[in-house]
Amino acid sequence: MDHQVKIEQEDICFKVGPEESVLEAARKQGINLPYGCGSGECGTCAVRVIRGTWEYLYGYTPGVLSQSEIEQGWALICKATPKSDLDLGLRHRLERHYECRTLSARIGKKEPVAADVWCLHLRLPKGESLPFHPGQYVHFILDGGEKRAFSMAAPSSESGLLEFHVRHFPGGYFSDTVLGSLNVGDEIRIEGPLGGFRLDEESIRPAIFVAGGTGFAPIRPMLEKRLGKMMEAPTWLYWGTRGADGFYHSKLIEQWQRDRRHFRFVPVVSEAQSTWAGRTGLVHKAVVEDHADLSDFDIYMAGPPPMIEAAKKVFPAYGLNDERTFCEAFHPGNGAPANKKRGFGAGLRRLFGGK
Numbered sequence: 001m002d003h004q005v006k007i008e009q010e011d012i013c014f015k016v017g018p019e020e021s022v023l024e025a026a027r028k029q030g031i032n033l034p035y036g037c038g039s040g041e042c043g044t045c046a047v048r049v050i051r052g053t054w055e056y057l058y059g060y061t062p063g064v065l066s067q068s069e070i071e072q073g074w075a076l077i078c079k080a081t082p083k084s085d086l087d088l089g090l091r092h093r094l095e096r097h098y099e100c101r102t103l104s105a106r107i108g109k110k111e112p113v114a115a116d117v118w119c120l121h122l123r124l125p126k127g128e129s130l131p132f133h134p135g136q137y138v139h140f141i142l143d144g145g146e147k148r149a150f151s152m153a154a155p156s157s158e159s160g161l162l163e164f165h166v167r168h169f170p171g172g173y174f175s176d177t178v179l180g181s182l183n184v185g186d187e188i189r190i191e192g193p194l195g196g197f198r199l200d201e202e203s204i205r206p207a208i209f210v211a212g213g214t215g216f217a218p219i220r221p222m223l224e225k226r227l228g229k230m231m232e233a234p235t236w237l238y239w240g241t242r243g244a245d246g247f248y249h250s251k252l253i254e255q256w257q258r259d260r261r262h263f264r265f266v267p268v269v270s271e272a273q274s275t276w277a278g279r280t281g282l283v284h285k286a287v288v289e290d291h292a293d294l295s296d297f298d299i300y301m302a303g304p305p306p307m308i309e310a311a312k313k314v315f316p317a318y319g320l321n322d323e324r325t326f327c328e329a330f331h332p333g334n335g336a337p338a339n340k341k342r343g344f345g346a347g348l349r350r351l352f353g354g355k
């Protein structure tokens with residue numbers, strides 16, 4: 001039996017069939033609700049259930065929602081199916097929606113910028129652009145229809161180029177096999193913009209951005225937007241990498257530091273060599289070493305899932321405000337069936353103290 005789902009703030013109603021997730025039904029009916037991994041691992045699709053009953057179609061991964069979110073009735077709509085009619089509340093109002101399109105692009109530039117990181121520029125066909133909200137991502141559509149998610153690090157509007165920061169995983173289908181054989185001028189199909197990881201452009205609260213490795217990619221355009229507003233609210237960037245050779249775009253960050261006196265950059269290295277004179281350890285720990293009270297901050301985090309899980313465990317003791325926390329967990333793959341469980345590197349889990 002179908003159930004009616006209503007999104008309170010937006011006056012949107014749609015039907016969800018049996019054994020169908022709320023997100024799946026919404027997308028089929030052209031309703032673009034925020035989501036990230038699509039497999040219940042990242043928390044981007046969480047909504048508050050105001051009225052009605054529901055259940056998960058398959059298992060819940062502990063830690064994706066905080067205990068207080070669970071108690072307040074938050075649910076992940078990528079795998080929640082209604083058992084009655086539902087009234088749902090979104091974390092944020094839906095913003096202007098950019099249509100998701102599939103485009104053929106060509107490699108404009110491909111260069112190594114840091115240890116294990118490629119900076120990839122895609123050139124869109126003449127006259128095309130791909131408007132997006134800072135923080136959103138695209139799928140690279142690979143042969144055989146496999147998809148991989150990559151965040152847009154800079155827009156296409158001025159230069160005609162879209163920028164991506166791709167971490168190299170040895171044996172990774174895209175970042176190793178496919179990318180290794182791609183040359184300037186080669187064609188690649190992309191689909192986007194996608195995702196609900198976005199900057200709250202109206203907020204005048206202080207903000208902390210936490211990037212792990214190539215988690216800097218979605219954060220870069222967010223920071224550009226926020227710092228471009230000439231606002232006086234303090235803005236911190238904590239960027240964690242394994243070694244000091246993991247940072248890139250240093251000129252851009254130096255420029256932000258020069259031009260914006262309320263901007264602070266804290267690079268943190270987890271496996272420091274003796275030549276590194278800066279902060280060491282795990283990036284989320286550096287945040288709470290500097291900020292005993294996080295309650296006034298908007299917090300944006302992007303990067304390896306274990307980093308985000310670890311921060312979500314530690315930050316609540318420092319007053320983390322769930323409503324003002326925005327995350328993009330870089331789960332491997334994407335475009336996979338929602339009920340397919342995916343794992344990620346045990347090394348990364350260990351590094352950030354995940355299970």
Ligand SMILES: Cc1cc2nc3c(=O)[nH]c(=O)nc-3n(C[C@H](O)[C@H](O)[C@H](O)COP(=O)(O)OP(=O)(O)OC[C@H]3O[C@@H](n4cnc5c(N)ncnc54)[C@H](O)[C@@H]3O)c2cc1C
Pocket residue numbers: 036037137148149150151152164165166167168169171172173174175176195214215217218304305328329330331332333334343344345348
């Ligand atoms: C919304 C979103 C945005 C993303 N944006 C970016 C981005 O801007 N830059 C970026 O570098 N990545 C990003 N990712 C992660 C990226 O999509 C995956 O790392 C992707 O799987 C890499 O594809 P691959 O074919 O090279 O590796 P795959 O063939 O998918 O994976 C092979 C193996 O490599 C390891 N692996 C791959 N990715 C990861 C990972 N993220 N963490 C831990 N282990 C991994 C796993 O062991 C996996 O089994 C994003 C992910 C999501 C969900």
